[in-house]
Amino acid sequence: MRRSARTTRAVAAWLALLALAVVLLGASGCAPAADAPEGATGATPRRQLMVFAASSLRAVLESTAPAFEAEHDVDVVFNFAASGVLQKQIEVGAPADVFVSASAKQVASLAASGLTSGAASPVAANGIVLARRSGTPAPPLAPGDLTDLELLAVGDPETTPHGAMAKAYLESLGVWDALAGRLTLGANAEQTLAHVSAGEVDAGFIFATQATSTPGVETMFAVPADVVPPSVIVATALADAEQPDAAAAYVEFLAAPEVQQALTEAGFLPAPAE
Amino acid sequence: MVNEGFSVSVRKHLPGFDLDVGWRSPAGFTVLFGYSGAGKSLTLGMLTGTVRPDSGRVTLGDEVLADTATRTFVAPQDRGFGFVSQSCELFPHLSVRGNIAYGLHRLDRRRRAERVDEMLAAFGLEDLAEKRSGQLSGGQRQRAALARALAPRPRALLLDEPLSALDLPVRAEMRALLKRVQREWEIPVVMVTHDLYEAAALADSLVVYAGDGVVQTGAPAELIAAPGTPEIRRLLHAMELPLSVLTSAA
Amino acid sequence: MPAIADIEFPIRLSLLVAACATLLVALVGLPLAYLLATREFRGKTLLDVALTLPLVLPPIVTGYYLLLLVGRNGAVGRLADALGLQAPEITFTWVAAVLAAFAVALPFTIKTARAAFEGVDRGLLATSATLGRGELATAVFVMLPLAARGVLAGLVLSFARALGEFGATIMVAGNIPGRTNTMPLEIYNAVVYGDWRHATALVVLFTVVSAGFMLAASALSRRVTW
Numbered sequence: 001m002r003r004s005a006r007t008t009r010a011v012a013a014w015l016a017l018l019a020l021a022v023v024l025l026g027a028s029g030c031a032p033a034a035d036a037p038e039g040a041t042g043a044t045p046r047r048q049l050m051v052f053a054a055s056s057l058r059a060v061l062e063s064t065a066p067a068f069e070a071e072h073d074v075d076v077v078f079n080f081a082a083s084g085v086l087q088k089q090i091e092v093g094a095p096a097d098v099f100v101s102a103s104a105k106q107v108a109s110l111a112a113s114g115l116t117s118g119a120a121s122p123v124a125a126n127g128i129v130l131a132r133r134s135g136t137p138a139p140p141l142a143p144g145d146l147t148d149l150e151l152l153a154v155g156d157p158e159t160t161p162h163g164a165m166a167k168a169y170l171e172s173l174g175v176w177d178a179l180a181g182r183l184t185l186g187a188n189a190e191q192t193l194a195h196v197s198a199g200e201v202d203a204g205f206i207f208a209t210q211a212t213s214t215p216g217v218e219t220m221f222a223v224p225a226d227v228v229p230p231s232v233i234v235a236t237a238l239a240d241a242e243q244p245d246a247a248a249a250y251v252e253f254l255a256a257p258e259v260q261q262a263l264t265e266a267g268f269l270p271a272p273a274e
Numbered sequence: 275m276v277n278e279g280f281s282v283s284v285r286k287h288l289p290g291f292d293l294d295v296g297w298r299s300p301a302g303f304t305v306l307f308g309y310s311g312a313g314k315s316l317t318l319g320m321l322t323g324t325v326r327p328d329s330g331r332v333t334l335g336d337e338v339l340a341d342t343a344t345r346t347f348v349a350p351q352d353r354g355f356g357f358v359s360q361s362c363e364l365f366p367h368l369s370v371r372g373n374i375a376y377g378l379h380r381l382d383r384r385r386r387a388e389r390v391d392e393m394l395a396a397f398g399l400e401d402l403a404e405k406r407s408g409q410l411s412g413g414q415r416q417r418a419a420l421a422r423a424l425a426p427r428p429r430a431l432l433l434d435e436p437l438s439a440l441d442l443p444v445r446a447e448m449r450a451l452l453k454r455v456q457r458e459w460e461i462p463v464v465m466v467t468h469d470l471y472e473a474a475a476l477a478d479s480l481v482v483y484a485g486d487g488v489v490q491t492g493a494p495a496e497l498i499a500a501p502g503t504p505e506i507r508r509l510l511h512a513m514e515l516p517l518s519v520l521t522s523a524a
Numbered sequence: 525m526p527a528i529a530d531i532e533f534p535i536r537l538s539l540l541v542a543a544c545a546t547l548l549v550a551l552v553g554l555p556l557a558y559l560l561a562t563r564e565f566r567g568k569t570l571l572d573v574a575l576t577l578p579l580v581l582p583p584i585v586t587g588y589y590l591l592l593l594v595g596r597n598g599a600v601g602r603l604a605d606a607l608g609l610q611a612p613e614i615t616f617t618w619v620a621a622v623l624a625a626f627a628v629a630l631p632f633t634i635k636t637a638r639a640a641f642e643g644v645d646r647g648l649l650a651t652s653a654t655l656g657r658g659e660l661a662t663a664v665f666v667m668l669p670l671a672a673r674g675v676l677a678g679l680v681l682s683f684a685r686a687l688g689e690f691g692a693t694i695m696v697a698g699n700i701p702g703r704t705n706t707m708p709l710e711i712y713n714a715v716v717y718g719d720w721r722h723a724t725a726l727v728v729l730f731t732v733v734s735a736g737f738m739l740a741a742s743a744l745s746r747r748v749t750w
Contacts, residue, residue, distance in 0.1 A: 007659050008563070011555045018551055023600065026619040027612030032540055034533040034702040050616075055699075055716045062701070079616065079698035080713070088588065089695065093597035095616060193718045214718025324650045350653035357654035363647050367669045367750040376665075377655030406750065426656060 049074045049246045050095055052086040054102035056126070056189075056209055057233070060262045061100070068253050074246050082188070090115060090238065097241035098250050100233065102126070103161050107234045117244065120236045122271035123254045124263045127230035128165045130220040131211045133199040141203060141220040147175050149182065153195040153204030156185040161231045162192065166205035168228045193217070207231075212267030230269055278335030279304070279462055279479075280430070284320055284327035293317070294487040296330075299464070299479045303456045306466045307473040308483030308509060314466040315434050321464060322357050322432055323350035334430060334462070356423030360435040362415045364407040370394070370418045371403040377426040393421040397451075413444035417451070424455065431455070433465040437472065449475055470512060474498070482506050530701075531710070531726065535733060538707040541618060542686040545625035549682045552626075553633040554675065558663055560634070561641035578692075579631040586627055587695025591615060594623065594696070620697035621704050625686035632685055633678035640674025641667060672748045680741045687734055 049072075053061055058080045065076045079086070079096070087106040090096055091113065099116075100123065101107050107120045130141060146152070154170075155163025163185065170176040184200075186192035189207055196204040197216040211219045235254050237247035253259060260270065283296035293313045306314040319325030320332050323339065326347060332340040339348045364373050374393050378386045394400045397417045407415060416436055423431065433452070437445045453476055456463045467473055473480060473494065480494045484505040490497060501507035560572060578586045594600045594614045601611035614620050644667055652662040668675065690708040697704040699713075707730045714723035 008559060008565070010660075011559055014555060015552060018548070022548070022619065022623070023612050023614065026594075026614035026617060027610075029613075029617075031618050031703070032533075032537055034530075052698075055713065058713065059717070077700060077703065079700045081694050081699050085584070085695060089591065089698070092588075092591050092595050093601075094591075094698075095596070095613070190712075190715050190718075194715070194720070197718055197720060210718055216720070217718065322650070322654050324653065349658075350650070351656050351658050353654075354656070355654060357651065359647060359651065361647065363645065363651050365648060365651075365666060365670075376652070377657075379657070379661070408750075422655070432654075 045075075047074045047243055047246065049076050049097050049243050049250060050079065051076055051098045051100065051250065052079045052081075052090065052094070052096040053098075053100040054083045054086070054233070055080045056102055056207070057100060059213070060259070060266050060268075064259045064262055067258060068250060072246055072249055074243065076250070093240070095240075095242065096238050097243050097247040098235060098237055100235040100254070102233060103231045104234045105161075107236050110238075111236070115239050116236045117239045117241065118237050118248060118251070120234045121251050121255070122232050123235050124233040124260070124268040124271050125225070125230035126207045126209055126233065126267075127223055127225055127269055128162055128169070128205045128228070129208050129211050129222045130203055131196055131206050131217045132201075132203040132220060133197055134216050134218045136199070136218075143173060143221065146170070146173070147178050149179075149202040151182055151184060151201040152179060153184050153186060153192045153201040153206075155189060155192050155205070156187060160186070160188060162189050162205060162207055165223070165228050165231065169205070169223045172227050207267075208269070209267040212265075225269065225272075229272070232272060233268065278337075280321060280332070280334050280464060282317060282320055282330070282332050284317070284330030284332060284340075286316065286320075286325065286328050288316075291316075295483070295489055297481045297489050297491050299462075299481060299491060301462045302478035303453070303476050304462065304464045304479045304481060305473045305477035306464065306481045306483060307470065307477075308468065309485065310468055312483035312485050314468075314483050318432055318434050318464065318466050321430075322355060323348060323353050354426070354429050356426070356428035356431045358416070358419045358423050358431075358433045358436045360438055362419040362436070364410075364415055364418055364422070366407050369404050369406055370399055370410070370421075373407075373418060374422045374425050376422065380426075389425055393425045397421040411444075412440050413448065416440060416448060420451070420455070424459070428461065430461050431459075431463045433463065435466055435468070438467070438469070445472075452476060470510065482509060484509060531729065533702065534705050534707045534710045535730065537618065537621075537705070538687060538730070539733065539737075541621045541625055541706055542683055544622045545629055545686040545689075546679055546683045548622065548626045549629050549633045549686075550679055553630050553678075553682075554637055554668075557634045557637035558641055558667065561638045575634050576631050578628045583624075583628055583689065583691030584695050587624055587692030590620070590623055590627060590692060590696040594620065615696055616698045616700060616704065618697070618704055621693050621706060624692035624696050625689040628689050628692055629682035629686040632681040633675075636678030636681065637671065637675045640671035640678070643674070644670045669748075670750070673745060676741060676745045676748070680738065683737065683741075684734070687730075 061078060069076055083101040083103060083106045086099060087110060090099060090110060099107065107116065110116050111120060154166040157163040157167035167176060170179060184195060186195065189210065192204050193206050193210045193214060195201050196206060197214055203220060208222060211217055235251045237244065237251055241247040279298065279300040281298035286293040293316050295313060295317060306317060308314055316325060320327055320340065327340055327342060329342045338346050339353060340346060365376065368376065371390055374390050375386055378389055381389065394403055397420060399418055399421060402410060402414060410418065437448050440448060449472060465476065477494050480492060480497055482490045482497060484503060488503060490502045490506055498510050501510050592598050596611055604611040648666055649662055652666045688708055690712060693706060694709060699705055699709045707726065711723050711726045714726060
């Protein structure tokens with residue numbers, strides 16, 4: 001064999017060997033662990049419930065998980081990301097038991113593909129508020145002051161829920177066209193929040209929960225729920241769940257008083273009545 | 275072993291250059307001489323094995339090194355020939371000692387160390403053993419390259435204009451060294467040069483590349499006395515040295 | 525909001541993931557860079573483009589393709605099914621984080637190492653052959669040492685990229701606290717909650733630790749004196 005073909009073949013064999021090693025490493029299950037091992041109670045590891053949840057719910061869900069774990073003897077393992085990312089992951093077969101989405105759209109899409117199990121359950125709602133950087137000397141803003149602002153931050157109405165809600169509100173006031181050219185459009189909720197808290201804009205429309213959790217911003221007023229319906233947090237168990245019972249139990253658990261209390265403290269609204 | 279010589283009959287096409295040449299030389303010191311760009315280095319490449327002929331045959335005595343008719347080709351690392359190039363190319367990341375030891379990977383550690391010491395002594399490099407290429411003079415580098423090429427006891431020595439970058443006095447020393455090496459080691463040596471004095475001084479057998487594939491082989495004295503073509507006469511008489519000076523250089 | 529005690533794991537995980545990814549980049553990328561630098565073959569340009577893709581694509585897209593490759597329903601899973609083996613759980617584990625970091629960091633080393641290999645004097649390689657060394661020995665004892673500066677620079681770039689990897693990681697490994705939440709994901713989490721002070725503190729901490737590794741690499745590079 002020509003030496004160059006021999007070398008190329010050797011490299012190909014080497015790469016195949018490496019790929020196999022990586023796969024075996026993945027299959028072996030050995031992994032770096034955080035210091036508090038899960039299932040520390042007994043010799044056999046507890047069952048794991050895999051919950052995919054929107055990033056905005058992290059604080060609430062992590063703080064309320066221990067109560068669920070104790071009552072149902074499972075370890076709850078979370079995966080926090082943007083709802084759109086989570087939806088994609090579930091569609092390609094990610095090992096999720098429960099999906100808690102920041103808006104109904106993703107859950108509806110999965111349900112249409114037959115990937116959910118049972119009915120989707122509204123958990124809470126997130127309205128938008130007008131907020132600005134804390135410590136701004138100007139007097140507080142009211143809806144009538146909007147047209148006086150030089151620069152207003154909103155989400156992109158085409159692609160973001162908080163942007164669509166802001167546009168609907170401004171249209172309801174009849175000021176959407178007047179503000180054209182004075183809006184900065186964010187690609188996601190974090191961007192809009194960043195503009196507001198940095199003081200780059202006079203004010204912006206962000207989610208109520210962001211205003212609650214961010215030290216550097218203060219709320220001016222909330223957008224009424226009857227004018228613009230808030231974004232609904234929806235939870236559902238998944239069809240391929242490995243722990244279907246625990247999954248259904250967790251979805252129910254989200255309606256429990258202690259979880260609802262934590263959600264309210266974080267700035268969420270109650271789920272809309274059916 | 276002593277009576278073996280190289281024989282080539284090869285064709286190679288490169289962008290802008292076509293090589294079509296054949297010669298046979300007896301053992302001893304063979305010099306490929308001619309203008310730059312005539313194909314001498316390319317032919318030497320066929321001997322080292324770093325160049326493959328498009329068609330033809332290369333042999334050393336009875337041993338076939340390359341033969342396109344039978345699809346035979348011996349890779350350079352399997353030929354066992356020493357090679358010193360124009361730019362000598364010591365490995366810059368190794369010391370002189372490391373360079374000399376490079377071709378001795380088949381020896382065990384003790385014998386390798388012995389052989390390296392032997393070569394350092396034979397070529398006057400003991401004081402320079404730990405130095406790197408950048409710290410040596412041109413002549414020292416060439417001696418180190420020669421020591422490196424000869425350390426593995428090669429069956430032949432191939433040299434591509436090894437002295438052209440050296441100062442004249444150093445060149446004279448190196449010429450004497452090369453001649454001595456060939457005599458003592460009794461291996462065929464093929465050297466490329468475009469310096470007529472060097473060619474005449476060193477060659478037992480001269481191969482003149484006159485361009486367009488024309489090649490004349492013979493002892494220097496014969497060729498100088500009776501060049502085969504006007505072109506070859508021009509090459510050999512270019513320095514206008516009397517024959518006696520040239521032949522006495524040997 | 526993550527407490528200080530919770531930061532230790534993400535830092536440790538990030539360093540482990542980046543180190544493993546860089547090791548994998550070296551083991552895979554250097555031979556590939558060598559082939560690209562020394563050979564012409566059919567499909568060479570195609571391979572080059574494919575290997576450069578992670579530089580061009582948004583990382584989250586790269587992550588999606590990885591998910592399709594190593595996910596349960598992906599190529600690896602289906603191959604395992606065909607062989608009657610149980611598909612290994614790679615996604616949503618730290619190994620997936622390593623793969624994500626590997627995929628985005630690979631092009632840096634391949635491009636840089638290839639240029640370094642191409643810059644090595646071919647005469648030296650030929651000389652090595654005449655001294656009886658085959659291609660592998662020449663690659664290891666001549667090519668690699670002489671290209672060491674460039675190779676090291678490429679690996680440092682890859683390590684930096686691997687350390688900061690976010691989009692592909694969140695897609696194929698998820699953001700699972702205690703399991704796959706690397707530092708970039710933690711920093712993003714602080715951003716989601718609007719806590720820029722916290723995010724900045726994490727960034728500073730992260731930078732200090734990473735800088736240590738960069739300095740070590742730099743010191744190593746200075747020992748290459750040829």
